[in-house]
Amino acid sequence: KAGVTQTPRYLIKTRGQQVTLSCSPISGHRSVSWYQQTPGQGLQFLFEYFSETQRNKGNFPGRFSGRQFSNSRSEMNVSTLELGDSALYLCASSLAGSNWETQYFGPGTRLLVL
Amino acid sequence: GESVGLHLPTLSVQEGDNSIINCAYSNSASDYFIWYKQESGKGPQFIIDIRSNMDKRQGQRVTVLLNKTVKHLSLQIAATQPGDSAVYFCAEPPGGATNKLIFGTGTLLAVQP
Numbered sequence: 001k002a003g004v005t006q007t008p009r010y011l012i013k014t015r016g017q018q019v020t021l022s023c024s025p026i027s028g029h030r031s032v033s034w035y036q037q038t039p040g041q042g043l044q045f046l047f048e049y050f051s052e053t054q055r056n057k058g059n060f061p062g063r064f065s066g067r068q069f070s071n072s073r074s075e076m077n078v079s080t081l082e083l084g085d086s087a088l089y090l091c092a093s094s095l096a097g098s099n100w101e102t103q104y105f106g107p108g109t110r111l112l113v114l
Numbered sequence: 115g116e117s118v119g120l121h122l123p124t125l126s127v128q129e130g131d132n133s134i135i136n137c138a139y140s141n142s143a144s145d146y147f148i149w150y151k152q153e154s155g156k157g158p159q160f161i162i163d164i165r166s167n168m169d170k171r172q173g174q175r176v177t178v179l180l181n182k183t184v185k186h187l188s189l190q191i192a193a194t195q196p197g198d199s200a201v202y203f204c205a206e207p208p209g210g211a212t213n214k215l216i217f218g219t220g221t222l223l224a225v226q227p
Contacts, residue, residue: 004157031213043158043203043217056212090157094213100148103213105157 002026004093004106012112018079021109025072025093029104031055032074034066037088037108046089049074050096078111086113126224133191135221137204142185148215149178149189150203158203158217161189191223199225 005024013019025032033056034046045058049068066076072093078085088110094103127133139147145166150158162173164180164187171178177190191198204218 033213033215035217042219043205043215045214045216048213050213056214058214092157092213100163100207100215101160103160105159107156 004091004104006089006091006106006109008109009107010110010112012114013081014114015081015083017081018077019081019111020075020077021089021111023074023076023091023093023106025074025091026104028095029093030072030096031094032068032072033092033094033103034074034076035090035092036060037090038086043090046076081113083113086111123219124222124224126226127194128226129194129196131194133189133194133198133223133225135189135191135202135223137187137189137218139185139187139204139206142182144185144206146206147178147180147187148205148207149176150205150217151198151200152203152220153200161202194223194225196225196227199223 004026007022023032031050033048035043036046037043046060046064047054047066048056052068063079068074088108090105090108092103092105148163149161151161152158162176162178164171164178169180175192180187187204201220201222203220205215207215
């Protein structure tokens with residue numbers, strides 16, 4: 001069974017630009033969660049989508065947004081990039097319920113903002 | 115409030131020794147915890163979990179201990195191997211209909227040959 005796929009794996013942008021990251025969950029998984037990982041703040045929850053609806057949102061500015069499509073694939077967008085947005089962005093896919101053993105993380109997209 | 119953390123940043127052990135990674139939490143109502151392993155270049159991977167009605171849970175070469183009195187949990191890895199080198203996180207879900215997790219700051223386990 002294919003794992004969680006994130007594209008692109010690496011990305012370099014400049015301040016002020018915007019970026020879109022993609023996450024393809026495991027087949028059959030309907031929940032996709034996004035996390036930002038930085039050395040200073042660790043792993044922080046961004047948002048969760050379930051059946052195309054945002055179910056939960058972390059404490060990030062409105063520049064961070066996301067969406068989920070009918071095939072459960074999800075995208076997150078960061079507008080007006082800042083240097084501090086440089087991070088590893090991880091997505092995790094899950095079945096409908098909160099069975100943590102079957103929540104799988106992708107390898108992440110490493111974003112560098114110059 | 116939501117808070118899981120207070121790890122040591124790095125733990126260095128010799129191959130074959132036992133490793134103990136610690137985590138403290140602040141919310142006495144927390145009732146479920148998960149340990150994750152994150153290898154370089156990969157996302158976190160579920161290792162083992164424990165509910166608050168248990169003090170100890172064992173897996174393959176791993177044991178998690180939960181001390182609710184002092185709000186502390188630990189992950190013990192027996193006979194540590196080079197493949198165990200990774201960052202280890204404790205995490206907890208805040209509850210409700212969500213797959214959100216709150217992660218601790220992580221401990222880097224370095225296994226010396």
